[in-house]
Amino acid sequence: MPHLLTPRRTLFILTAVLFSTPLMATETLDNVPLLSNSWIGITCVCIFCISYIFVLGEELFHLRKSKPVIVAAGLIWLLVGLAYTLEGDSETAAIAFRHNLLEYAELFFFLLAAMSFITMLEERQVFAALRAWLISCELSLVQIYWATGALAFFLSPIADNLSTALLMGAVVMAIGQKSVKFIAVGCINVVVAANAGGAFSPFGDITTLMVWQKGIIPFADFFSLFIPALISWLTPAIIMSLTIEKAYPTPEKRQQKRHMKRGAVTILLLFLMTIMLAVVSNSLLNLPSVLGMMTGLGILKLYGYYLSRFESNIRDTGHIYNHHIDTLSDIRQMKGDHTDVIRRFDIFQVVERSSWDTLMFFYGVVLSVGGLATLGYLGLLSDLVYNHLGPTLANSLIGVLSSLIDNIPVMFAVLSMQPDMSTHQWLLITLTTGIGGSLLSIGSAAGIALMGQAQGVYTFYSHLKWSWAVALGYLLSIAAHLWINGT
Numbered sequence: 001m002p003h004l005l006t007p008r009r010t011l012f013i014l015t016a017v018l019f020s021t022p023l024m025a026t027e028t029l030d031n032v033p034l035l036s037n038s039w040i041g042i043t044c045v046c047i048f049c050i051s052y053i054f055v056l057g058e059e060l061f062h063l064r065k066s067k068p069v070i071v072a073a074g075l076i077w078l079l080v081g082l083a084y085t086l087e088g089d090s091e092t093a094a095i096a097f098r099h100n101l102l103e104y105a106e107l108f109f110f111l112l113a114a115m116s117f118i119t120m121l122e123e124r125q126v127f128a129a130l131r132a133w134l135i136s137c138e139l140s141l142v143q144i145y146w147a148t149g150a151l152a153f154f155l156s157p158i159a160d161n162l163s164t165a166l167l168m169g170a171v172v173m174a175i176g177q178k179s180v181k182f183i184a185v186g187c188i189n190v191v192v193a194a195n196a197g198g199a200f201s202p203f204g205d206i207t208t209l210m211v212w213q214k215g216i217i218p219f220a221d222f223f224s225l226f227i228p229a230l231i232s233w234l235t236p237a238i239i240m241s242l243t244i245e246k247a248y249p250t251p252e253k254r255q256q257k258r259h260m261k262r263g264a265v266t267i268l269l270l271f272l273m274t275i276m277l278a279v280v281s282n283s284l285l286n287l288p289s290v291l292g293m294m295t296g297l298g299i300l301k302l303y304g305y306y307l308s309r310f311e312s313n314i315r316d317t318g319h320i321y322n323h324h325i326d327t328l329s330d331i332r333q334m335k336g337d338h339t340d341v342i343r344r345f346d347i348f349q350v351v352e353r354s355s356w357d358t359l360m361f362f363y364g365v366v367l368s369v370g371g372l373a374t375l376g377y378l379g380l381l382s383d384l385v386y387n388h389l390g391p392t393l394a395n396s397l398i399g400v401l402s403s404l405i406d407n408i409p410v411m412f413a414v415l416s417m418q419p420d421m422s423t424h425q426w427l428l429i430t431l432t433t434g435i436g437g438s439l440l441s442i443g444s445a446a447g448i449a450l451m452g453q454a455q456g457v458y459t460f461y462s463h464l465k466w467s468w469a470v471a472l473g474y475l476l477s478i479a480a481h482l483w484i485n486g487t
Helices: 031-037 039-056 066-086 092-123 126-136 141-155 161-175 180-200 206-214 219-241 264-283 289-317 328-335 347-352 356-374 377-389 391-401 407-417 423-439 445-453 460-464 467-485
Strands: none
Touching (some): 031 039, 039 356, 066 092, 066 356, 092 126, 092 264, 092 289, 092 356, 126 141, 126 161, 126 264, 141 161, 141 219, 161 180, 180 206, 180 423, 180 445, 180 460, 180 467, 206 407, 206 423, 219 264, 219 423, 356 377, 356 407, 377 407, 391 423, 391 467, 407 423, 423 445, 423 467
8 A cells, every 4th residue: 555654553453345346237237338438537547547547656745645535536436427417417426426435335334443452462562572572582583584574474363464563673683783684584574474374364364354345255256365475485485585594683682572552462462353353253143243342442432441540550550560661761651751640541543543544545535436337437447357268367467466556456346346256366456455555565565665774675576576576476375275175
């Protein structure tokens, strides 16, 4: 994703997108060719393309990615409404817009709940403690390389690939400050591992969540992608590991251990419980998974009230009940600002740090693509791609496309097309859009974020140097999926 995010503004660790086909125009097939070939339709396509140029050049223009797509969404739907009104239809556009808006509302609240949990875990120093522990371990550069890659692969199915990559990337840079080559290959390894790990879990990447929430693939079936995803990471990881020197980091690069704040473990357990509640409500009760996520967020807020009262009591009485906090420096760390007043925990301030730019970006993407679908463009594109190339080749090429264009609008477009594919082919497109972004450093949120975190060391060209190894893993993972899961 083009915007450079930090762990505090995590995009996703868990997210869900509920995309239904908004092709109201496909129910009136006589209008589709007329609308898609009209000046209004062509103007809508141009508006979307211009807005996405600004998205791709966000760092160049210094314009947040949500702004151009929100404007584009508004202009596209105004033109869609005008097109149908000129055809004498005053209802179809409104129905389609409300349908897309409802889908986005479910997405918005799911993302808000998920991002709140992740931000809470960070505020309680869970990720900081894990990072400090890794840095303090007596590990060689090769061991750190494999440890960070493995943790990225197995953490991203639960925590999103962006936050995982930032966490493991920080470890790589802290340990390998004197080895530019190690940082470069270590960051590539983390990016590939995080993207691969997110591909076999419904909660690991937004694209997998899209497919699951759409009801195309059952929750458990995603885990059949584990071996193909593992191959897509291990193949380039093994090749790149041959270039790492067998040395140990210098002692001064190690840090003191950091303790998690009170309630961190409880919040982590609440997070896992919320995920289970979302899965159960969707799989067994056939209710939208956002219900489970928002219920979990409510429980988190109640627990936040308890933490607020506890830390308020510390502020008022000066008593410390946490056995980890027994020194003046620890008390000052809780104060945060080194004053005589300990700040009261406020969950609403934590939620406020969620990435609103990301949430608004999704609004623009969902509504823009939905507008183009209502004009009939995605139906035409589906016929061109899937009927002429076949599903296997089409899904493989779409994965490569996701290394240039963000995989979220790509997957949304595929879901809106609703091509007639088997479950194994839907698993293939889920795999390829998930790992395809690893082919280039700009192909995923994890890669773009690490380029900002390791400026001048992990770059577009340092990643491009190893793109052939990543591409080999990409091809082998597709072959493994076709062999294991069928076509």
